[in-house]
Amino acid sequence: MTRPELVLLHAPSNYDFRGRPVVYGPISDVIPSTPIFEMYPIGFISIAGYLEKHGIPTRIVNIANRMLREPRFDVERFLSKLHPLAFGIDLHWLPHAQGSLELARIVKRLHPSIPVIFGGFSATYFHQELIQYPQVDFVVRGDSTEEPVLQLMQRIKHGAAVEDVPNLSWKDGSGVAHHNALSWVPSSLDDIPLDYNYPIKSVIKYRSLAGVLPFSNWLDYPITAVFTCRGCTLNCRSCGGSRFSFKEIYNRGEVAYRHPSLLADDIHSIQRYLGGPVFIIGDIRQPGEDYAEKLLGAMKKKRIKVPIVLELFAPAGEAFFREVSRAIPNFNIQMSPESHD
Known part of the structure; x- marks a missing residue:
């Protein structure tokens, strides 16, 4: 099995939903997933396709969907077996604030030396707050992060400095936060792939269907x-x-x-x-x-x-x-x- 260099994780809106009752309200009624918000953003597909195209093996794991579909799914046991160069976690929709940060905390406890990257619309808005969390190493900002994530992964892979990676918030060795200019804002989407072949290839490569499904009943709809x-x-x-x-x-x-x-x-x-x-x-x-x-x-x-x-x-x-x-x-x-x- 190919070892991914970047693993993109999608958290449930509330990480503890299996252990305690939560009143969600109608917030998820406008999307095809449940109130757990197990639908990952479409940016996962474009980022994964872009990185794969440039030689960075990338795996999407819909943790929320697996938790929802498999009551006995042991998240920590699963994560402990993954050893990528970096983990990426989306905070795109704000309902994921608790779930994404809790998942990041678990990842960092299991893999203290592996960097955790956040991204998404909400992550961009709250990047100054997010970068202060000990479980967050990087925040990639903006509406188009395919190229910045690629550059960041190349730096991580080769142990290089990240001061020139566009759209990046990061911490130095002393824990001081730095915010590079949000300068990667492409004027066209023609070079950004939206490769729906990627999930099919991913299922074959990593032998997991549930992990890449966009939401729980996607196979029905x-x-x-x-x-x-x-x-x-x-x-x-x-x-x-x-x-x-x-x-x-x-x-x-x-x-x-x-x-x-x-x-x-x-x-x-x-x-x-x-x-x-x-x-x-x-x-x-x-x-x-x-x-x-x-x-x-x-x-x-x-x-x-x-x-x-x-x-x-x-x-x-x-x-x-x-x-x-x-x-x-x-x-x-x-x-x-x-x-x-």
Whole structure:
């Protein structure tokens, strides 16, 4: 079995959910997972694919899902057998604050010499607080951390200094925190892979299906997602992904889009290997009507037949829906509840 150099761990929202009752409320109703939030962020797939492409073997382990599906799953015993160069833990959604830090504490107790890396939207916002925790060695900030994580892993692998790794918060030998400039903000997503072949290869390589499943009932409802962009043109007040938020927190001055032909390739790959519904995140009209036309044309040419979920930030006219119906035989529309009005 290949030894991974980076193991990406996804924690439950509350690490102790198996041992004590917790009243969660409706917070998870907008996502397809349970209140344990066992669905890991899609960034795990892009980071793992990017690192694998550059020679860093990477493994995703959905600890939350294994805890949920396997009541007797011994987390500490499992983690004690892993010996990567580094562990990565996401704190993307804020409900994971307790779970992610507790999982990191356990990892650090079991492997005191192996660095623990945090990342995600919430980790970026709270990076100054996170880096003070003894179980956190690094925080990689920003909405696009594939390249910074690669550079960090290369430094860890060769024992090199990390002062020039972009987007990185780190501690020196005296425990003093340093925050490198958040300068890696790509203007295009064309070079960032979203390789859904990776989970299939991972299952074969590491002989574990439960560890890589996105959420508990994914096999019954294998929905996936693709991103049109990172960033947004709108300033919805209640949205953590608004234009203001991306500018102030993630240093993104402009939206980065994925070329429509590449997005169609992503969807075609999902259709070929998985065959489940695909949620296209981001209004395809956001970059302009030309982008939407090119994407729909490319999807029609590739004969996309899997169910497609389109997200709209504002009402669309009859002509748009005619174009969609000509290009996609099976689709539904989701109106964003955080639209500007």
